Amino acid sequence: MGSIRIRRPAVCLFARSGVARHNGPGAVVAPGRDAMSEQERLARELALAAERGEIIAQYQPQVDLRDGLLVALEALSRWRHPKRGVVAPREFIPLAEATGAMVAIGDVMLESACRYGAALVRTGRRIEVAVNVAAAQLGEARFAERVAHHLQESGMPAALLTLELTETRPVPAEAAETLTGIHAIGVGVSVDDVRTVEEAEARVRALPITELKVDRSVIRRLPDDRGIAAQLVGFAREHGFRSVAEGVETRPQLVAVRELGFDRAQGYLFGRPVPARRMSARLAVGSPTAGRVAQSAS
Template identity: 60%
Template sequence: MRSDQWVIRELPNAAARGEIAAFFQSQVDAATGDTVALEALSRWIHPERGVIPPQEFIPVVEESPSMDVLGDAMLRAACTYGAELVAAGRRIEIAVNVAAVQLAQVGFADRVERRLLESGQLPELLTLELTEARPSPPSASAELHRLRSLGLGISLDDVRTVDEADFRAGGLPITEIKVDRSIIERLPEDDEAAVELVACARRHGVRSVAEGVETERQWDAVRRLGFDRAQGFLFGRPMPPEQVTERLDAEAAGPGQSEL
């Protein structure tokens, strides 16, 4: 039996059992350094195996119906926490990953609208990150245009080249390009690809986000090159919502009150 068979066997019911949890990672404004968004990242809290990171189970199921179930659980969690932040007086955007198998489902936009209504999350504070390095299914364009008309953001995740960005963005109402960590980790010594991708984002009239910022030198380069936002371990690792709230409280209290 393949070593990942247990994932295929157990994941479909993990969400129903309450084992899928959302951790959140900060995204900061490149001009101010303030936290302006949070990306929801899945963790599987397995009763026997402990906390399982997404790289150990998502690649196994991303082409299967289980991915749709997992994605819906994350959408619920993202909307719920986003609404809690709004209720507390914090207008912070929440981003959630969306796989091609979800976009291919009939009624995807209807489901997103339901989750917004159920939670009370503001549409303009929710961004859908398209994770596939291939074009979205043909049926997705109308669904995404409909959601964009409500105010949702549409992001291309893990972009590595200008050609890829143009290829994936074709016909979609994107609002953001997230530049892959493999580009950011080469900064500041090799900035050619980053420069081209920032220019590409500007040409499309969308926001540019640097992923995987881990050092002060990379952060300096990201700001110098004109990125709009940045995300990475330098600004904090993914953490459960209660810890994020504590961190935001500390940030609001003033300089020196929050640890990265």
């Protein structure tokens, strides 16, 4: 793996926030010099995390709202730190993006998603797998080659892979061309965490989008406030995109997203992210309870 430059302004991200940070059981790193040195240490460790096999994938189910069946999984990154245990993405992704570690981490996640998707196919389960793609990855000249490489090496059908775009700003023209080429071989392209129709219009422009995922902040307002959610479902339908409701946590929310016409849903109501082995164990004994929850709400 190439060297990663540690930039001092980047590692001060959390220190500037004025929020104390946990540093293991019973200890807290206060804002200021100590917090800055703590983030510098984390940045150096994160620079090697992908190479050391510390970046792992956990999978969260996504269900089809027509029949309640599990049809897709989203691969979500976790940092298995040797001393801190499993670190959630909100703790390290901003640091990875700021220090340049995101490309290596993203490639590990892409490889993991393809390998797991291929493993599911070999057991007779054609389940889609989605993986987040950061702006830094799209900016890499060989990103399309990496996608094709992981698909070929794993044996995963391209049609079962979806790339979720997490960048909220419009994608540069060169990156859009890259995505168009990737989509041409059958890979799906999704825009993640969409909050308004105006944002959706800006983000999908000139891109080969197949799916629109509505942010949990919009879903959280359901069932009482349906305005924005309804607009986004209508936008997706008008443009031929599949619509996915993120962050569904309650039965009233589930009823609402079904009534609004969402195609799919994802959230704690259907299952939390779990490692591949645990997800496979659930699949081996039948569809997770998520499917039955969705059906019972109809």
